[in-house]
Amino acid sequence: LAKTTQPISMDSYEGQEVNITCSHNNIATNDYITWYQQFPSQGPRFIIQGYKTKVTNEVASLFIPADRKSSTLSLPRVSLSDTAVYYCLVGPPGYSSASKIIFGSGTRLSIRP
Amino acid sequence: DVKVTQSSRYLVKRTGEKVFLECVQDMDHENMFWYRQDPGLGLRLIYFSYDVKMKEKGDIPEGYSVSREKKERFSLILESASTNQTSMYLCASSPQSGSSYEQYFGPGTRLTVT
Numbered sequence: 001l002a003k004t005t006q007p008i009s010m011d012s013y014e015g016q017e018v019n020i021t022c023s024h025n026n027i028a029t030n031d032y033i034t035w036y037q038q039f040p041s042q043g044p045r046f047i048i049q050g051y052k053t054k055v056t057n058e059v060a061s062l063f064i065p066a067d068r069k070s071s072t073l074s075l076p077r078v079s080l081s082d083t084a085v086y087y088c089l090v091g092p093p094g095y096s097s098a099s100k101i102i103f104g105s106g107t108r109l110s111i112r113p
Numbered sequence: 114d115v116k117v118t119q120s121s122r123y124l125v126k127r128t129g130e131k132v133f134l135e136c137v138q139d140m141d142h143e144n145m146f147w148y149r150q151d152p153g154l155g156l157r158l159i160y161f162s163y164d165v166k167m168k169e170k171g172d173i174p175e176g177y178s179v180s181r182e183k184k185e186r187f188s189l190i191l192e193s194a195s196t197n198q199t200s201m202y203l204c205a206s207s208p209q210s211g212s213s214y215e216q217y218f219g220p221g222t223r224l225t226v227t
Contacts, residue, residue, distance in 0.1 A: 043220055091214060
């Protein structure tokens with residue numbers, strides 16, 4: 001599966017838009033890009049998934065350029081409760097790839113008042 | 114909402130004990146997973162099951178075994194607990210249709226082996 005690289009940590013302030021970028025230079029044609037959020041002492045929570053261009057839901061937007069070698073998770077108007085670790089995963093759908101999922105160390109996002 | 118529950122939030126066991134961690138999901142998902150999470154190492158997959166009585170090893174299966182006798186329940190067994198198995202253990206499930214990357218996690222069990 002494609003290896004991903006994302007910043008170890010980021011800081012921002014309440015009300016700002018936060019963009020977390022993930023690099024995945026070896027992404028394969030049938031790979032999807034998925035982001036998870038994890039709060040302290042909880043399991044990760046699925047945020048958003050996409051294949052190309054832009055995906056938006058009630059929580060975030062995911063921007064994927066045409067070459068798909070990177071992706072950006074965008075959190076609009078963050079609040080203190082968005083302080084968490086964010087993981088970027090890349091891989092093909094289907095249960096056959098489930099055992100190869102790699103979460104990595106993620107990006108630790110800290111939001112300040 | 115999908116609900117994944119784990120039998121304990123905190124557990125303290127002694128070295129050499131046999132430890133059972135239970136996970137139950139209520140959404141009829143085919144896939145179930147056990148991970149451990151350690152500081153600086155992220156989440157690492159221990160075992161994965163895609164059907165009842167079926168299992169596959171993940172990245173770090175040594176010292177662990179699993180059991181899936183019913184679709185909704187996936188158990189992780191530490192045959193003889195050791196101090197290096199002190200960790201946060203997370204169970205997850207996902208449907209087999211669609212992307213297996215959309216996993217639903219339980220709250221975790223923080224296991225301490227003394």
